[in-house]
Amino acid sequence: MDATIDAQNVLTLRGEGLGGPLSGTLALSGVKLNAVLNPTYGAVQARVAVSGTPDDLRATISGAEAGPFTGLSGSGTLDDRGLRVDLGAARIDLNREFRGTWQAQGLSGSGIILSGRGRLDLTGGDVTGQLEATVPGVRDTLAGPLNLNYTRQRGTFRSGAQVLTWNGDSFGVQARNLAVTGGLDLTGDVTVTTALKAFGTLRATGAGVNLTAAARGTSASLRGSAGGVTVLADTQLQAPYLTTARVQGADIGGVLSVDDGVRFTLTTAGDTARGVIDGDRWDATGRVNLAALRPLVNVDGLSGTLDLNLAAQGGSARVNAGALGAAVTGTLTRAGGPLNADLRVAYAGAQAALSGRVYPDVQARGRVSAQGQTLSLGVAGGTGICGRA
Numbered sequence: 001m002d003a004t005i006d007a008q009n010v011l012t013l014r015g016e017g018l019g020g021p022l023s024g025t026l027a028l029s030g031v032k033l034n035a036v037l038n039p040t041y042g043a044v045q046a047r048v049a050v051s052g053t054p055d056d057l058r059a060t061i062s063g064a065e066a067g068p069f070t071g072l073s074g075s076g077t078l079d080d081r082g083l084r085v086d087l088g089a090a091r092i093d094l095n096r097e098f099r100g101t102w103q104a105q106g107l108s109g110s111g112i113i114l115s116g117r118g119r120l121d122l123t124g125g126d127v128t129g130q131l132e133a134t135v136p137g138v139r140d141t142l143a144g145p146l147n148l149n150y151t152r153q154r155g156t157f158r159s160g161a162q163v164l165t166w167n168g169d170s171f172g173v174q175a176r177n178l179a180v181t182g183g184l185d186l187t188g189d190v191t192v193t194t195a196l197k198a199f200g201t202l203r204a205t206g207a208g209v210n211l212t213a214a215a216r217g218t219s220a221s222l223r224g225s226a227g228g229v230t231v232l233a234d235t236q237l238q239a240p241y242l243t244t245a246r247v248q249g250a251d252i253g254g255v256l257s258v259d260d261g262v263r264f265t266l267t268t269a270g271d272t273a274r275g276v277i278d279g280d281r282w283d284a285t286g287r288v289n290l291a292a293l294r295p296l297v298n299v300d301g302l303s304g305t306l307d308l309n310l311a312a313q314g315g316s317a318r319v320n321a322g323a324l325g326a327a328v329t330g331t332l333t334r335a336g337g338p339l340n341a342d343l344r345v346a347y348a349g350a351q352a353a354l355s356g357r358v359y360p361d362v363q364a365r366g367r368v369s370a371q372g373q374t375l376s377l378g379v380a381g382g383t384g385i386c387g388r389a
Contacts, residue, residue: 068110098122111136125151139179169194183207227295251292268292284308313337
């Protein structure tokens with residue numbers, strides 16, 4: 001930390017503190033403070049601009065992040081009543097001893113949505129209360145008591161028979177008939193560490209699926225069946241993530257490996273496709289019978305074919321597919337890397353056409369016709385795509 005003082009008795013500070021860079025001024029006459037802090041504690045960070053006097057400080061908070069929850073902003077006040085912070089979806093109201101309440105309402109990030117309320121001891125680290133969590137892939141909302149201490153790095157969240165635990169660098173999941181998407185139920189116990197090691201087993205059953213995943217530190221395996229198709233897979237949980245997988249059924253058989261690129265051979269209803277995907281180099285030839293994939297992907301009405309003729313950064317793939325009541329036909333082509341589409345879609349009496357670039361970003365135009373009306377549209381974007389009519 002560097003500090004200088006000028007002739008007006010204003011102290012200027014610059015340096016590192018609270019896990020990040022900080023700067024500010026302190027007017028010794030009247031004791032007025034202006035500072036910008038960038039506190040960082042693990043996966044928690046923010047930019048905090050502070051101004052005022054020691055008994056009445058106001059803060060503007062921006063760029064706050066806490067794990068998957070990003071882009072939080074708001075305001076805070078520290079005065080003789082205590083500390084109050086309002087980030088919209090998350091609020092705390094603490095007394096001068098920094099003990100009080102917390103509340104979350106629709107706090108979202110990476111598909112997770114949290115709501116709840118309880119008690120908080122900011123200096124002691126205790127966080128208790130009731131929490132509701134909507135988690136991607138889990139069919140029902142998880143709800144129950146939360147009890148953790150972030151200074152001791154210990155915590156538990158219970159939702160019925162489901163239990164999540166935090167113990168230092170380890171995070172545990174106890175699942176008991178946990179309903180997830182695809183009509184599956186998960187049962188088992190798994191522990192994952194911050195060093196990307198995993199231990200335990202999980203079994204998925206339902207909808208014609210009976211699969212067991214076993215983790216043994218830096219490796220994991222998958223054994224079982226899905227829709228009558230035998231599935232065998234082994235993978236390393238650390239770089240370079242070497243993987244081998246095999247499927248075998250009445251109308252499907254294939255082998256996939258991840259080593260120097262992704263290599264695959266897939267035979268479906270007598271047709272064979274094979275290839276190597278290595279970065280932006282895609283080499284693949286042959287035909288995939290999509291109906292043969294139904295036991296694995298669980299998509300209603302999946303049918304048709306996919307014909308592959310890709311070489312390096314060029315080539316094409318012809319689509320003639322049906323699924324969920326829709327029919328899709330057309331061609332995907334590559335020339336120098338980008339992937340372009342020329343597709344036709346029919347669904348419930350409506351007709352649509354789309355042409356243009358679809359990878360690595362989207363720059364496409366098309367039209368939709370239904371009930372004698374035609375709508376022209378443009379689609380543009382990256383990972384978050386927006387449409388314009």
